[in-house]
Amino acid sequence: MEPRTHYLNADYGIRSWLLTVDHKRIALLYLASITLMFFLGGVFALLIRLELLTPAGDLVTADTYNKLFTMHGIVMIFFFLVPSIPAVLGNFLIPIMIGARDLAFPRLNLLSWYIYVVGALFTLFAMVTGGVDTGWTFYTPFSTTASNTNVIPTALGVFITGFSSILTGLNFIVTIHRMRAPGLTWFRLPLFIWAHYATSIIMILGTPVIAITVLLVGIERAFHLGIFDPALGGDPILFQHLFWFYSHPAVYIMILPGMGVISELIACFSRKRVFGYGFVAISSLAIALLGFLVWAHHMFVTGMSVYAALIFSFLSFAVAIPSAVKVFNWTATLYKGSVSFEAPMLYALGFIGLFTIGGLTGLFLASIGVDVHVTDTYFVVAHFHYIMVGGAIMAYLGGLHFWWPKISGRLYPETLAKIAAVILFIGFNLTFFPQFVLGYLGMPRRYYAYPAEFQVLNVMSTAGASILGIGYLLPMLYFLWSLRYGAIATANPWQAVGLEWQTPSPPPTENFATTPVVTHEAYDYESFAFEAAQEVPVV
């Protein structure tokens, strides 16, 4: 067979990659760089868990431990979780899913990646030249006056990376508004697109605030202007308001795209339109907007007024509702469907389980009377890992498996992928469930040594972390393996609807030979011609 020209072989050489303006190639640049950051962040996590195997701080010094958890947080949040799904899957899929040739601003897209890399290098530079020990939250006045570590270069790295996020969000919004194929109305859009649209709004509105905030930390640290330092008349709590005004919505930057992925997976592997499509689409926007109104629920014990606390508690419960609606809708989608259990579906089901636990424990934190006891303990650590790791990373991996044939033109080994999904689910729960108990018992977070009565639960958690580590390593290995040895993928190995499956795998540089015209609602599985003969090759 004559080799087909597609985006991967259209051009060769390192220049063709570093100067590409093809959204699909840029997605792969992101994939490579964020995988590297995920690996780094994961190594830090394992070192943290190893240190916590025993009550005494005996593996590393207190100083090193503090730098480890700080770098773990910064790398994972700013350089992995925030860009992961939007920059890799969003970049690759948004134009194809809406029938466009590229994003609205292809050069800006490439620039976003370079900005990301420069930000990451700055931060890595800060790390190898001494590290930083403020925690990823950079709380003042510790970060501005007390810490003697590399706060400024790290903050600068975060500041720079923020622009990458803003530009990506801008690009997505313009693309989704302006470049949809004929017939693709708003309420025919895949839920993946809705989720990215909502996420982009947060990126544009929220990211400038964190950029300004870390800049202020740098300025305060360098020039002692008295912005946050009470000794100079500043207000340390002001920092927390500014910080959480971005960082709470940032949680939704991490989880909303994941929800979009899960909607696609559930629909495809149930062969059904997502139940209550309209509600699910609108709930993404509701989450994005309500997410901006709850930041101070991170600050209930700072001594804020009772009335402020009540309002933020109320709004925190309100934002939980659209999330709950999504979980019910996904579950109901399975009803009377045609459900199959390929690896992406296992990831999706795992996601629903973990996200449900993460969401429900969020109610404990929104409920102020209980929050006072559990805030700043391992309960919080467990809660946000259920959402951000159990939720966002499961969705990211599920999506990566689902679209891997489209991205690479090859199939991954199905059995191995299923095993990895199960290992991840078990490892994850063993790592983080004991931390809920630890937290209610009262173990504060960010402790490198702890009273002996907390040991058994910590040992369980560390054991779980090593299983989880294997679970993450497996996909990295078999994805690489599949690039050379995986079976060749057809255009539509899952028999899914959606424009991305109507172009060859991998797609040509211009995505579609002719602009598609959309005549159906999203997830129109009823009128889809399933070919009994077309096997889904399983390796």
Place this chain on the structure above:
Amino acid sequence: MLSHLPLFPEQASTVAKDVDALFFFLCAVSAFFAALIAVLLVVFAVRYRRRSATDRPHAIEGALALELVWTIIPFGIAMVMFVWGASVFVRLQRPPDNALQVFAVGKQWMWKLQHIEGQREINELHVPVGRPVKVTMTSEDVIHSFYVPAFRIKQDAIPGRYTATWFEATKPGTYHLFCAEYCGTQHSGMIGSVIVMEPADYEGWLSGGVKQSLVSAGETLFQQLGCVTCHSGESGARGPALDGLFGKKVQMQSGDTIVVDEAYVRDSILNPQAKIVAGYQPIMPTFKGLVSEEGLLQLIAYLKGLGVGDQGPVRQESHS
């Protein structure tokens, strides 16, 4: 080793049981919904599993009634959690009037505690069982957080501000006092204990080795710093009289009225030019660097004491 596997923290204060009751309610609701979702997922996934490659699903668009039901019911349950959580919180925020006064200063990396009677402790807090204790706190450097898991209380100690929490211990014993807000290298070493004693033992402990009550320590400091030369209480003195001032509203030169509380006293000592009482000149020098956080607490205790004397109750309001 399983005998070392605690699953629930000790319950040693009056609010602990309120917090735990809400916690159990939250656990029950969570368990119910988690189980519901899990069961439905498994049942649907098995019942409707794909049987052939061309298997066709039944089209279901959605159902408005169902959407409304599963939006409104969780919202109702969430509101129960909100109101319940809020009522527990309000209780946590309102110390009873008869509470014993204790002052805490967080510092990298220790808790410094002072009793109103004068005892000073580091990383240990002795309190009697069955009496409410109010802890007023601040920090000398970075943000710390005063956390006693057995009492289910936590409060950030913030430099430049006074915050407070309270508890009433219900059984004698020794309980962890943690710092819960990350505060630097030895954060995890900033651990103390709260020692709850029978009232008689506590009285014994209290009478042992007291040098000076907080109020009289404040008075001494007041003399030493020379405050009395201006705040003499005589008419025509350069500074306002301070007797009975604490807790009252005072008219400022700017026209605002301010309640004389811990924060205002602290401000007036460290940054006296900022808020001048009407009718006085901005001539008071700053005492920043001359008086420690603990000293400030002693001065505040002294001024509070002045209010109680012949001037009537502390919280008496005067409308100027």
